[in-house]
Amino acid sequence: xxxxxxxxxTVELMDSLIEELEGVQGLLPSSYYxxxxxxxxxxxxxxxxxxxxxxxxxxxLAAAVSSIGKRCDLPIDPESLAQLLEMLFSxxxxxxxxxxxxxxxxNGYFGELFGENLDLADTYFSDLIAILKERRxxxxxxxxx
Amino acid sequence: MEKASERLRRVLTKRAKSLPAExxxxxxxxxxxxxxxxxxxxxxxxxxxxxxxxxGDCRTHFKSxxxxxxxxxxxxxxxxxWLGSELANHISSYGIPLDSRPEWFDHAKVGAAAAxxxxxxxxxYIQSLEKHWPELSSEAKSRYAIKIRRELQRLQxxxxxxxxxxxxxxxxxxxxxxxxDVGNSSLFKRFxxxxxxxxxxxxxxxx
Numbered sequence: 001x002x003x004x005x006x007x008x009x010t011v012e013l014m015d016s017l018i019e020e021l022e023g024v025q026g027l028l029p030s031s032y033y034x035x036x037x038x039x040x041x042x043x044x045x046x047x048x049x050x051x052x053x054x055x056x057x058x059x060x061l062a063a064a065v066s067s068i069g070k071r072c073d074l075p076i077d078p079e080s081l082a083q084l085l086e087m088l089f090s091x092x093x094x095x096x097x098x099x100x101x102x103x104x105x106x107n108g109y110f111g112e113l114f115g116e117n118l119d120l121a122d123t124y125f126s127d128l129i130a131i132l133k134e135r136r137x138x139x140x141x142x143x144x145x
Numbered sequence: 146m147e148k149a150s151e152r153l154r155r156v157l158t159k160r161a162k163s164l165p166a167e168x169x170x171x172x173x174x175x176x177x178x179x180x181x182x183x184x185x186x187x188x189x190x191x192x193x194x195x196x197x198x199x200x201g202d203c204r205t206h207f208k209s210x211x212x213x214x215x216x217x218x219x220x221x222x223x224x225x226x227w228l229g230s231e232l233a234n235h236i237s238s239y240g241i242p243l244d245s246r247p248e249w250f251d252h253a254k255v256g257a258a259a260a261x262x263x264x265x266x267x268x269x270y271i272q273s274l275e276k277h278w279p280e281l282s283s284e285a286k287s288r289y290a291i292k293i294r295r296e297l298q299r300l301q302x303x304x305x306x307x308x309x310x311x312x313x314x315x316x317x318x319x320x321x322x323x324x325x326d327v328g329n330s331s332l333f334k335r336f337x338x339x340x341x342x343x344x345x346x347x348x349x350x351x352x
Contacts, residue, residue, distance in 0.1 A: 053273075055266055055270045056272070056273040059273035059274055059277050059289075060273065060277060062277070062281060062285050062289070063280035063281050063285075064280075066280055066281045066285045067280055069282060070282060100209070104208050108208070109213075109215050109232060
């Protein structure tokens with residue numbers, strides 16, 4: 001009975017994490033989107049998508065981390081997504097290193113120097129979400145036997 | 146007494162052992178190594194990471210909890226963007242070269258664009274914080290209060306054409322903290338209004 005409840009809570013936590021991360025990822029525009037052959041020159045044309053500043057993504061991610069932290073009633077308020085995942089899983093979990101890279105892509109030195117690398121952040125978001133979904137499916141599976 | 150550069154080289158050698166093989170290789174091939182940040186000012190704490198800048202074949206950025214490495218190719222060093230940037234001017238003013246002083250240090254000068262970028266950055270932070278305010282934990286609000294206060298200090302320095310010191314020195318600069326509104330009163334007012342409920346970490350705090 002206790003095991004079933006733990007399983008249910010874990011799946012619910014995974015759901016929330018995925019939902020929050022997808023929410024923040026949804027802020028990231030892909031750099032360009034296709035509009036077909038708008039000018040009639042025979043080539044497909046692309047238009048620059050709406051711009052978003054990396055600071056906005058950073059704050060939205062901080063809000064998502066706060067929201068999950070409150071929900072889990074963690075003893076320490078996590079300062080970053082990487083720290084949250086470290087607290088929920090373990091420090092050597094793949095999710096943690098992806099989160100470090102994600103946060104660096106959003107707010108790293110190169111961003112301020114050479115333009116933000118939000119395309120890279122988009123990839124890291126997708127990686128994190130894919131791993132979390134995979135784990136959620138494992139938790140959802142009924143026990144063997 | 147051990148020279149600062151020798152001490153820093155020793156710390157770098159020790160911390161570099163934990164780097165991934167490819168980053169170790171790039172660091173080994175790199176030149177003009179400069180340590181900057183809290184270690185360069187001997188103000189590091191047990192949890193400080195070692196900030197390292199060097200010149201290599203390709204742009205590289207690696208970050209872990211113990212070390213952060215930035216490698217730029219030679220051709221980036223003499224661009225207006227780099228020489229006028231906050232980071233280049235911080236490194237050239239407060240960094241400690243492990244070998245001879247890099248030549249580009251003499252060409253670094255804070256550019257007007259660095260202050261414009263900083264002002265835009267603070268504006269976006271404040272706008273985003275206003276939007277997400279109810280969702281943030283009180284600890285997160287306090288952290289952002291410190292972050293924005295430091296960014297306002299950096300903005301003031303950049304607007305005066307001065308390089309930005311390591312963060313630990315910014316936190317100790319009470320004179321600058323008390324004059325945060327000078328020249329940026331509307332930005333400061335928005336900051337003060339937003340963080341009115343988190344005074345401990347706000348403008349009046351040393352962080």
